[in-house]
Amino acid sequence: MRAVGLRTFGGPEVLEVVELPEPVPGEGEVRVRVAAATVNPTDVGLRDGRRAEALAEFPPPWVPGMELAGVIDAVGPSAGFEVGDRVMAIVLPLRREGGAQAEQVVVPAASVAPIPAGATVEQAATVPMNGLTVRRALDILALEPGATLAVTGAAGAVGGYAIQLGKLAGLTVVADAAQADEALVRGLGADVVVPRGEGCVAAIREAFPDGVDAVLDAALRYTAILPAVRDGGQFAAVRPFQGETERGIAVHLVLVHEYATNTAALEELGRLAGEGVLTLRVAETFAPERAADAHRRLEAGGVRGRLLITF
Secondary structure (H helix, E strand, O other), X not given: OEEEEEOOOOOHHHOEEEEOOOOOOOOOEEEEEEEEEXXXXXXXXXXXXXXXXXXXXXXXXXXXXXXXXXXXXXXXXXXXXXXXXXXXXXXXXXXXXXXXXXXXXXXXXXXXXXXOXXXXXXXXXXXXXXXXXXXXXXXXXXXXXOOEEEEEOOOOHHHHHHHHHHHHOOOEXXXXXXXXXXXXXXXXXXXXXXXXXXXXXXXXXXXXXXOEEEEEEOOOOHHHOHHHEEEEEEEEXXXXXXXXXXXXXXXXXOOHHHHOOOHHHHHHHHHHHHOOOOOOOEEEEEOHHHHHHHHHHHHHOOOOOEEEEEO
16 A cells, blocks of 8 residues: 655655555554545654654654544454444554555544544544644643633644634633734634734733733744743643743643543544534645655645645
8 A cells, every 4th residue: 555654854855655565453443544644743743853763663664644534444343433434533653553644544443533524534634633632732721611711823723723622612712813814813713813923922911911821832932922821820832841931830741642542532523523613624635746745835834724645
């Protein structure tokens, strides 16, 4: 079967189409015939060598990708699915089998949920990783209805889900945006929109003089956005926090792999997407042979919606 893989670390040019043996599902596993798999910053980190230590125990080629959608074409014992089921799944690529960007991928049945009602396979593939990241962050923060949540990188994939799931939880959501993205972010439901980058903290403090109760930092602002949080507030970081906290602010590292087998959470995300509560955004699709172009597009910045490899 074909997959997007790499045998050495480096720039986008190291990506190639490789041939791999057809995987076989075991106990409690399913095999998905992949129609679409997203390309995300984690894949860039795998490609450029930032995950080299974690991959050292596995022989190349290494296959990136953390989420997919397609049709189940084989099931292992006690899997609970049937051949022909249309599903989406989260995939953890730091394993011998690799990630989601392959024609056939075996995953635990607990990492799988039905495709949202009315969604295309491309749209469905955008749900698992970022949706579960935000779900995990909000569960860690455990904010009460009426609390204030600031979201950085609000126009991006994590940011968009954070706005919509935050609103669903009854939070007042403050979102940053470039001028060109302001209408998008407001359309996703943000209560207050502040300028992205310089001036963001001042604008948040103008709207909320004591600071917000928490920040979900999808833009990796780290200490630059910390002053927007009230004394004793919280900070959800989607990458290891760089710097020191202050004023008793609790910093939480959000690790999506902790929810990789949270079937109930993934199924709920699918239900919300099917009901239109979550907006599924596809920016562009690429054939496997153009995976390098997808990485270049992602690294250039400004992508609104998800980039996908389609098989």
